[in-house]
Amino acid sequence: MSNGVLQIKAMSGHAGTVPGANTSRDYEVAKLIDVTTCIGCKACEVACLEWNGYPFRETQFDNTYQTMPDLAWNYYNLIRFDEHTTPEGTFQWLMRKDGCLHCAEPGCMMACPADGAIVQYANGIVDFNQENCIGCQYCVTGCPFNIPKFNAETKKVHKCTLCSDRVGAGLEPACVKACPTGCLHFGSKEDMLDLAEKRVDQLKEHTAHKNAGVYNPAGVGGTHVMYVLHDATNPEAYGGLPKDPKIPLLVRIWKGPLKWLGNFAMAGGVVAAFAHFMKFGPKKEHGGEEHADD
Amino acid sequence: MIERYSFHERICHWTTAAAYLYCLATGLAFYTPHLFWLAVILGGGPTSRQWHPLLGVVFVAAVIWMHALWSKDVAIGPSDKEWLAKSEAYVTNDDAHVPPQERFNGGQKVFYWAMFWGALALFCSGALMWFPEYVPAGLRWIRPVAILVHECAALVTIGAFIVHIYMGVFVVPGSTEAMVGGRVTKRWAMTHHKLWYDRILRANK
Numbered sequence: 001m002s003n004g005v006l007q008i009k010a011m012s013g014h015a016g017t018v019p020g021a022n023t024s025r026d027y028e029v030a031k032l033i034d035v036t037t038c039i040g041c042k043a044c045e046v047a048c049l050e051w052n053g054y055p056f057r058e059t060q061f062d063n064t065y066q067t068m069p070d071l072a073w074n075y076y077n078l079i080r081f082d083e084h085t086t087p088e089g090t091f092q093w094l095m096r097k098d099g100c101l102h103c104a105e106p107g108c109m110m111a112c113p114a115d116g117a118i119v120q121y122a123n124g125i126v127d128f129n130q131e132n133c134i135g136c137q138y139c140v141t142g143c144p145f146n147i148p149k150f151n152a153e154t155k156k157v158h159k160c161t162l163c164s165d166r167v168g169a170g171l172e173p174a175c176v177k178a179c180p181t182g183c184l185h186f187g188s189k190e191d192m193l194d195l196a197e198k199r200v201d202q203l204k205e206h207t208a209h210k211n212a213g214v215y216n217p218a219g220v221g222g223t224h225v226m227y228v229l230h231d232a233t234n235p236e237a238y239g240g241l242p243k244d245p246k247i248p249l250l251v252r253i254w255k256g257p258l259k260w261l262g263n264f265a266m267a268g269g270v271v272a273a274f275a276h277f278m279k280f281g282p283k284k285e286h287g288g289e290e291h292a293d294d
Numbered sequence: 295m296i297e298r299y300s301f302h303e304r305i306c307h308w309t310t311a312a313a314y315l316y317c318l319a320t321g322l323a324f325y326t327p328h329l330f331w332l333a334v335i336l337g338g339g340p341t342s343r344q345w346h347p348l349l350g351v352v353f354v355a356a357v358i359w360m361h362a363l364w365s366k367d368v369a370i371g372p373s374d375k376e377w378l379a380k381s382e383a384y385v386t387n388d389d390a391h392v393p394p395q396e397r398f399n400g401g402q403k404v405f406y407w408a409m410f411w412g413a414l415a416l417f418c419s420g421a422l423m424w425f426p427e428y429v430p431a432g433l434r435w436i437r438p439v440a441i442l443v444h445e446c447a448a449l450v451t452i453g454a455f456i457v458h459i460y461m462g463v464f465v466v467p468g469s470t471e472a473m474v475g476g477r478v479t480k481r482w483a484m485t486h487h488k489l490w491y492d493r494i495l496r497a498n499k
Contacts, residue, residue, distance in 0.1 A: 113324040114339050134339035136324065137426050141437040150427065155340060250438035254445060259326060262449050269453055273460040280387045283466050285485040 007170030020171045029123045029167060030192040031176060033097050034199055034228040035238065036209070037183035040065060040079050040095040047178030048077040051163060071098065073151040076160040077175055080239030086231075096227065096238040097175070097184070100147045100160035102126045104221030107247035108159075110255050111142025124189060124224035125164045130156040144220060144245035162224065192226060199228050219246040295477040296494060304476055306360050313353035318455070320346040321448055347424045350416065357413040367397045368407070373489060374400035394488035401461075408454040415447035 008018045045067060049056055054074040059067050064081045071078050082094040106126045109118040117132040118139065128139075128148070135155030139148045148159045163173035171177075172186040185195060196214040203212035213232025216222050227241070235241035299307070320342040323333035333342035376393040377384065377400030383391035384401065398406070422429060422440035429436055462469040468482045483491040 113327070113330070115327065115330050117339075132339070134324075134333075134343040136343055136423075138441070140426060141434075141441060146431070146434070152427075155344070248435070248438050250435075250442055254438065254442050258442070258445060262445065263326060265449060266452055266456075269456040273456060273464075276385075277460070277464055280385075280465075282464060283387055283389060283485075285479075285481045286389065 019177075027123055028189040029125065029162075029186065029224060030189040031162065031173060031225045032185040032187075032192040032196050032228065033225065034183040034185070034196075035094070035096050036199075036203060036212070036228060036230055037181050038079070038095045038097065039181055039183075040081060040093075041180060042067060042079055043178040043180055044097055044175035044184065045075075045077050045079065047174040048160075049075070051166070051174035052076070052161075071147065071149055071159075073149040073156075073158040075149075076100070076158070082237060082239055084237050092230070094230075094238050096241065098239060100126065100162070100225065101145060101220075102160075102162055102224035104223065105247065107142035107144055107220070107251060108139035108148055109142075110247055111138040111251055112136075113138060121164065123167065125162045125167065126224075127161050127164050128157060128159060130154075130158070133157055142247060142251050144242060144247060189222075189224060196226055196228050203228075203230065215241065217242075217245050219244050295479055296483060296491075297476055298472045298478045298483070299476045301476065303363055304473060306356060306363060307473055310353060310356035310360055313349045313356055314451075314455070316349045317346055317353055318452070320349075325445065325448075347420060350420050354413050354417045357410060361410065364398075364406070368403050370400075370403055370407075371396065374403055377401065378404075389485070395486065395490070397487055397490040399487065405454050405458055409451055412447045412451040412454070415443055416451070419444040419447065 007020055011018045046056075052074075057068065057072060057075055060069060062069055064083075066081045067078060068075070077097060077099045080094075080096045080098045082096075084092040084094050086092055102125055104124065106118070106120060108128075109120060109126065112118045113136060114132050114134045117129055117134065118126065119129060120126050133156045135150070135157065137148075137150050137157060139157055140146070140150065148157045150157050163171070163175075166173060176184040176186040185192060187195075193214070193216065196216075200212045200214055203209045209230040211231040211233045213229060215227035215229055215232060215235055227235075227238075229235060229238065231237065235243055316336075319332045320336060322329045323331070323336075323339075323342060324346070330339070333339045336342050337345075373393060373396050377395060380392055381401065383389070384399075419440040422436060423444060426437055462473070466486060468478055472478045472482075480491070483494070
């Protein structure tokens with residue numbers, strides 16, 4: 001949205017760099033999640049709650065280190081833990097920060113019928129405007145990643161905003177600010193892709209992760225939240241990240257050809273009825289005596 | 295004048311009609327952005343979204359009520375097959391070649407069954423769309439299927455609805471009056487529903 005009009009350049013009496021320094025302010029933004037350096041500390045989960053003003057939910061223990069089984073309407077950001085055995089028999093602990101990927105071609109937006117309930121900013125952020133949301137949950141059906149969550153009490157759907165309010169003021173998202181290992185990066189999409197590729201090269205060169213790669217799926221036009229994975233050939237291992245996500249075919253049929261076919265058929269039906277009336281007119285009564293209308 | 299629809303039948307018909315019209319208007323609003331203004335004039339998007347399924351339940355309940363009243367009258371019989379074979383004559387107002395009809399003609403029965411099955415399809419798919427959180431994660435593909443079934447069934451009923459309004463208001467004078475006041479002239483009955491008229495005459499003797 002903003003190119004960082006309110007980006008801080010200098011600050012009085014402040015030790016160290018100013019907030020948001022060195023984050024690129026190009027038009028299209030992106031968050032890069034380097035899964036290989038995540039330690040699963042959940043600082044991002046807490047920062048997300050704090051910035052968005054949500055109380056901490058009750059955690060749910062399911063024999064993993066995961067806070068709860070799934071995202072929730074007031075829990076945009078969840079580290080998914082997976083105990084994974086590689087084909088070579090090595091044990092791996094996979095931790096992936098799950099949340100909205102801010103697709104370039106968002107399935108939620110395609111499915112949504114409410115005027116202005118979902119907006120896509122020019123900087124790539126896909127944001128839900130709850131005041132326009134009608135609570136139909138079509139967005140949940142349209143999303144290939146199963147991200148939007150419904151609040152049954154307010155009948156509104158919520159998901160990660162990529163901290164559009166912070167980004168609009170020239171700051172990085174809250175999760176990125178809180179990350180202690182630097183596995184979360186934020187900047188222009190171009191810079192983040194560049195950084196991701198450098199990290200992948202590094203992994204391939206210096207570690208055993210020869211299948212390392214960037215997750216920026218083309219099926220949804222690329223995303224504005226990307227991952228560096230140790231094994232990009234098996235994204236499903238990371239808490240079910242889809243290998244080739246696409247907007248469901250039925251959703252595309254529903255919002256594409258069926259819409260036009262239906263509109264044409266309805267308008268055609270009314271026109272045909274009018275044409276029929278012009279040609280044939282009303283039916284006349286017959287039989288019985290002419291004046292038997294008693 | 296003779297009675298065509300009892301007071302009970304007329305109440306049932308107009309309950310169904312009112313619920314259908316509400317669902318139609320709000321449903322069209324969700325169907326295409328160009329008609330979203332319908333939801334706005336009906337109280338706003340969230341209000342329309344909240345009431346659409348509730349009035350849908352009223353519509354389906356009224357259809358079942360109607361079925362209890364009319365299931366005998368709408369069963370397809372020999373006179374309907376003759377009517378359907380001669381439907382071209384009916385459509386072109388060549389009424390001399392239209393076989394005599396029962397209380398409802400073949401076309402009306404086709405309309406009835408389109409609405410009946412359409413209502414059931416709308417109810418089943420609508421329930422899935424109303425409570426999607428109860429659809430297990432492994433069966434997520436059912437959700438777009440339900441939406442698609444809901445829209446196709448709605449389009450079928452809209453097609454039938456256009457014909458129904460056109461016939462009742464424009465093509466067969468006296469029909470709307472019959473559904474409001476309940477009575478038709480003998481001549482009307484003789485013209486459009488000869489078998490039914492003869493049956494009434496015999497019953498009244």
